[in-house]
Every structure is written in structure tokens, then in C-alpha cells.
Amino acid sequence: MLVAVTLVIIFTNLAPQADMNGVIQRVQNSVTTVAYAGEFEQIRTAVDEFMVLRTIGDTPDGNDLAARLDQKINNLQLVKTYCSQEISTMELAYENNPYKKLQEICPALKDVSFTKALNLFELI
Numbered sequence: 024m025l026v027a028v029t030l031v032i033i034f035t036n037l038a039p040q041a042d043m044n045g046v047i048q049r050v051q052n053s054v055t056t057v058a059y060a061g062e063f064e065q066i067r068t069a070v071d072e073f074m075v076l077r078t079i080g081d082t083p084d085g086n087d088l089a090a091r092l093d094q095k096i097n098n099l100q101l102v103k104t105y106c107s108q109e110i111s112t113m114e115l116a117y118e119n120n121p122y123k124k125l126q127e128i129c130p131a132l133k134d135v136s137f138t139k140a141l142n143l144f145e146l147i
Contacts, residue, residue: 062099069096077116089113105131
């Protein structure tokens with residue numbers, strides 16, 4: 024956190040006032056990305072497991088997998104911070120467009136297309 028504050032101070036002194044909001048936003052985004060980097064990997068793994076869940080569906084194995092996924096996902100700080108309710112992977116598994124439903128649950132994703140979300144995870 025000290026590093027983030029230091030960077031903000033440095034950029035404050037170097038950037039014109041008009042650019043200050045943009046600089047602060049970029050620094051905040053970078054700090055958030057670093058802070059949640061471990062969670063991004065967990066989300067990537069959960070997405071792979073979710074694809075398995077969509078295949079096996081409402082079976083005993085599917086219900087066990089859904090319960091594990093729900094616990095893993097809903098304990099992530101990103102989900103607690105940016106989603107308005109807990110995520111039910113079994114419900115998402117039966118959605119025609121699970122990403123759209125996820126955007127409703129996590130409003131921060133509304134402006135992030137599915138393609139852009141995939142590209143972001145490839146970069147991390």
C-alpha cells in the first residue's frame with residue numbers, strides 16, 4: 024500500500040491536474056490487479072471446473088462439484104466486493120448465457136464483454 028501511495032504522490036507532482044484523475048485511476052487499477060492476482064488464477068481454475076459442471080449437470084458428482092465451486096468462488100474477495108449476491112454455479116450451468124447472468128449478479132462486469140473478459144484472463 025505504501026508503494027501505491029508513493030506512486031500516486033510521484034504522479035501527482037509529474038502530471039498536469041487535468042490528467043490527475045486518469046493517473047490515479049490507472050494506479051488504483053494496477054494496485055487492484057496486484058492485490059487480487061492470486062484470485063484471478065483461482066477464477067481461471069473455477070472457469071475450467073464450471074465447464075465440467077455444465078457437462079455433468081445435475082448428478083451427484085455435479086452437485087458435489089457445484090458445492091465446491093460455490094464455496095471457492097463466493098469466498099473470493101473479488102466476488103465479495105463486486106457482486107451483489109452469492110454466485111450459484113449450478114444455476115449458471117443451466118443458463119443459456121451464463122456470462123450475461125453473471126453480469127447481473129456482479130454489476131462491475133456489465134461494461135466488460137465476454138470476449139474482453141477472456142482476453143484479460145489471457146494477459147494475467
